[in-house]
Amino acid sequence: MHATALTADLVRGALDLERTERGLLPHRLPARARAQCADPQLALAESQPAGVRLVFRTRATTVELDTLPTKRVYTGVPPRPDGVYDLLVDGRPAGSATAAGGDVLTIDMATGSTEHTPGPVATVRFTGLPDTAKDVEIWLPHNERTELVALRTDAPVTAVPDRGRKVWLHHGSSISHGSDAASPTTTWPALAAALGGAELINLGLAGSALLDPFTARALRDTPADLISLKLGINIVNGDLMRLRAFGPAVHGFLDTVREGHPDTPLLVVSPVLCPMHEDTPGPTAWDLTALAEGRLAFRASGDPAETAAGKLTLGVVRAELARIVRERSAEDDQLFHLDGRELYGEADFAELPLPDGLHPDAAAHRRIGERFAAVAFGGGGAFSPRR
Structure with a gap:
């Protein structure tokens, strides 16, 4: 050997x-x-x-x-x-x-x-x-x-020489990381990259997509032809910030990424459906009943009434991300937005529920990957060669 x-x-x-x-x-x-x-x-x-x-x-x-x-x-x-x-x-x-x-x-x-x-x-x-x-x-x-x-x-x-494929740099939460996928090539970003003919760099960080400046600088400094940012769910999970801080933090994150990639197609993706946090803020907690039964599961421990004081839910996060991208795209024609519920929404949850209340299973990863490839890499999408 x-x-x-x-x-x-x-x-x-x-x-x-x-x-x-x-x-x-x-x-x-x-x-x-x-x-x-x-x-x-x-x-x-x-x-x-x-x-x-x-x-x-x-x-x-x-x-x-x-x-x-x-x-x-x-x-x-x-x-x-x-x-x-x-x-x-x-x-x-x-x-x-x-x-x-x-x-x-x-x-x-x-x-x-x-x-x-x-x-x-x-x-x-x-x-x-x-x-x-x-x-x-x-x-x-x-x-x-x-x-x-x-x-x-x-x-x-x-070593294999560069095949000339476009490099897709993706950042997101545990779902982007691949939680509950069956294998590394069947996480939704890996599936989407294969379908889109792209070279994947996956910066999905379980529990850690928190708009950290050092992560933005890592994205800024990494060569890429295509970039996507799936933002929001971990901010809600950790009850990390209020609406007043969230909007400026997103702007700052995007500003930093744009310092290194001023003209690169940049797709901002809001969270997929997660019923327990749609209208209930974090923090996310372990489901102790499930743990007593030997299962890993999660629950939302916040109070919906606190959204009036600026606590974040997925609904609030999606609206804010859509607003920010809409306003910035007036001066940035390579900035795009995708509502995560287009990848996994209510009908999908009814068919393929989240086993632990938070993460999709292997079948849902495949569905999300196939949909992302169609929406982003397909004709007219943010990553489409025809755009």
């Missing part, structure tokens, strides 16, 4: 690569951004490699990847499935695998405490690949922190 050094020219979708004692850790925020916020939720989310993949060209029929995943275990709840590694050959699905072993992060939701237990390196193995020159992609688990340790193949590996 040939051992190939894991270098930046083999990794796509990451904004930073950290050399660790055991390997290479992809990050989806640069080091400067990470240094400006000590929030454990953000640290966990940005180090989970949603949209990050190894890409190389080879004649190999067998590929082995040593990794060190970090598994999450919630006290009192059945174990989560292992993260999935998706294999694409010349852009087509060619297999999936999981990695046993790795570190374990145990989270006690009642106390908020965490415990980290070191574990062994795991090996993911794909066999039976065609004995021809081909492009191989290994998409890393979107929901599992993954250190890359070693790559082995039974034929030499070379």
Whole structure:
């Protein structure tokens, strides 16, 4: 077997690569951004490699990847499935695998405490690949922190040159991150990118799409041909700000992104339907009844009457985002708006309800991805070549 050094020219979708004692850790925020916020939720989310993949060209029929995943275990709840590694050959699905072993992060939701237990390196193995020159992609688990340790193949590996596809830079919340999707290539942004023929950089950050200035600067400084921002749900989840602060924060976020991308098509997407927060503000809380039954679920703990004092609901957020984009687009003809309920609305909720009250399941991810591709990349859409 040939051992190939894991270098930046083999990794796509990451904004930073950290050399660790055991390997290479992809990050989806640069080091400067990470240094400006000590929030454990953000640290966990940005180090989970949603949209990050190894890409190389080879004649190999067998590929082995040593990794060190970090598994999450919630006290009192059945174990989560292992993260999935998706294999694409010349852009087509060619297999999936999981990695046993790795570190374990145990989270006690009642106390908020965490415990980290070191574990062994795991090996993911794909066999039976065609004995021809081909492009191989290994998409890393979107929901599992993954250190890359070693790559082995039974034929030499070379980097894949730029194919000239447009780079789509997307930022959003846990749904964009891929929460409850079946695998990394079936998160809705990955599906939409494949349908739209775009090269994805996914900055969906679970629980952490909070209009942070360091995230705006990361978007500003990342080369891209297309940009989308799915904003609002995490602000409501965290009860983070009131209407007075929300509007100026959105303007500031857009201003920063535009500093680096003054003419790039920029699509602002409001939240998809989430019934518990449509008219009820946050914060979002754990559903203790569900936890007692061994299920993860959420509930809205705010008071609808408080919207009069400026508390945010999804309805308020959508109206404000639509207003901001409408006003700014008078001077920015590459700024667009999409109501998230066009991607997942009331009829979809009736057919494909949110299992935990907050996140879509695998079937809903596929529907959202297909709709986004049709609306954004299709004829007349914000990302359409014909626009």
